[in-house]
Amino acid sequence: xxxxIMHAAETDDILKETYRILDKNGKVGIIHRNxxxxxxxxxxxxxRPKPEELRDRLIKAGFAVLKYNVDLPPYHYExxxxx
Numbered sequence: 453x454x455x456x457i458m459h460a461a462e463t464d465d466i467l468k469e470t471y472r473i474l475d476k477n478g479k480v481g482i483i484h485r486n487x488x489x490x491x492x493x494x495x496x497x498x499x500r501p502k503p504e505e506l507r508d509r510l511i512k513a514g515f516a517v518l519k520y521n522v523d524l525p526p527y528h529y530e531x532x533x534x535x
Contacts, residue, residue, distance in 0.1 A: 454482045458506055459495040467513035474535045480515065482506060482531045483524060491527045506531055 460466065470480050485494035487502045494500065503521040510517055515533035522530040 454480060456484055456494070458482060458484050458501050459499045463501070463509060464513065467509055467515070471513050471515060471535055476535060478535045479518070480510075480533050480535075482510075482533075483528050485527055486529055494527070503529055503531065 454466065454470065457466070474480065484506070485491050485500060487497070487500055489497050507517055507520055510531065510533045515535060517531065517533045519530065519532040522532070524530050
């Protein structure tokens with residue numbers, strides 16, 4: 453589970469290492485603040501990842517996206533992917 457850290461500068465490195473350490477068919481769940489300036493707290497909008505950006509980075513790291521942009525009210529979304 454990667455929770456509210458995908459705004460880090462090393463996002464691609466985090467995903468590559470996650471892929472490396474997961475067993476075959478292992479899953480990763482990413483939960484992050486909505487890309488919405490009205491969402492309370494969280495990282496600034498300039499570094500907050502959009503769901504489609506995270507999806508594309510997961511695919512680039514070798515993952516298959518199972519669930520995309522699942523709404524987790526009131527402030528978060530989730531993406532589930534598999535190695």
